[in-house]
Amino acid sequence: MTASRLALLVALAGAFAAPGLGVVVADPPRVPAPTVPAVDITAPTPAGDAGIWIRAIDHVPDNPAIDLLGAEDLKVSKPGSVKDLDVELRSLYKDGKVVPEIAIELSPWALTVGRSSSYRDYLASRATRLLRRFTISLATTSQGDGDAQTTLGAVGVRLRLIDDADWRLNGKLVDCALDALTLPAPPANHDGDDVLTAGPAPDADATKAVERCITTHAKPWNSTQLAVGAALSSALPHGKLRWDLHDLAAWAAFAHTAGKASGVTVGVKYLYSDARTIDTTTQSARHTFATTASFETRRDKFGLLGTIGVGGRWTRADMATSTTQAVGLVGGEVQFQVFPDTWLAVRFSAELANGGSDLISLANLKWNYDITPTRSR
């Protein structure tokens, strides 16, 4: 990215950054797994509880615990063995305190019975497939300093009930990859006593050949998927273990192909949030529920995302007082390629609450460099 290009993009962004119109330089449309985008009515407002803040990306998150804590920058550790998991868990709790800024994602199946489960079992058994697609996530983060320091800990679960993008079920991809592999010649002599010895590192040509198989045969981003997830968090003052319910969230989303380059997504989300676990003077606990429908299309040079959503929020101040608010909203985003490695996105959203009409805009500016090109569709 040259300085002149940067300057041009900054100027473009400034020109579009008017009230009611957000400008984002974003990633190009990619192939996430799974992407179920939706407007999120339940996301917290930037300044507490005054209004509804709209995020144009939400789905059943890969790591529900991280999503609930809003700690997307955490590096996620994915232990591949029980021994690795043991090491990770030991790092999570030290000197009688929960350590902040840690994220772990694990598949109980892969760490236990799935270690000896065969590919044939996977193809034959739906139960095996579901067990492998079930993951548990753990995350911790920190809030405040000194005496006010609180560690937030969250645990989440996620299950993909339907996944047409599952590579193991993609016979063409698997056959292509196996054909591309070259079996190494065995050791010339029979020295040693180990039953299993590691083979040579895969050569670059074989790896490229497998990657070509993925590019050619992988199911597109808009494959049909159904996922559910849930997470809960607890506030732990100074990292001391105790039980309370700070946040609780549940997601469900269904995505379906709509033509070669488009997809439709329907999602629901429930969020219970109680900031009083950290600050007793803060607002009341809040329940929110939202359901959304999105249409997205991704082309080589541009992408479109449109979302409509309805939801409600219920707040109970005390045993006698509660308030209810209904919300409807509509949002849209256009992404287009301005340089081979840079995309520009213009986003708008509008909200209707409690019969009144408030137009709320979301404006932000985000730069991305060295963007991975969109995969073939």
Added chain:
Amino acid sequence: MSRSTEVPNSVDLKLRLLVGGDLPYKWQVYEYPATGGPPIALPGGAGRGDERVAIAGLPPQQTRRFVWSVAAVNLNDEQEVDVRVQALATDIVVGELAATWKVGRTTSSCFVHLDLTARAS
């Protein structure tokens, strides 16, 4: 861990390799000649998944040494999986060795050794 196991003598056997982790894989089995020298690929001793390779029964106390060259596809993160090699007589496991294999992302390979020794009686 020893790479040796005992099997009944003079019984026709089938050899099988099992790789866990729900991973697709392919293999080629070789035998080390008793007289020394590099391993020789067994005829019909290649395949995908848990297919079997037939071998003739061994005379008492004779040893045959086999090695599987294995490559697996893994498009998820690195994971540790169980690997087993078995000798079967009429579908009953009469000898087995097990090991663990750390399978990296995209593709990995390994060698699995099995020394079969026929019992004296």
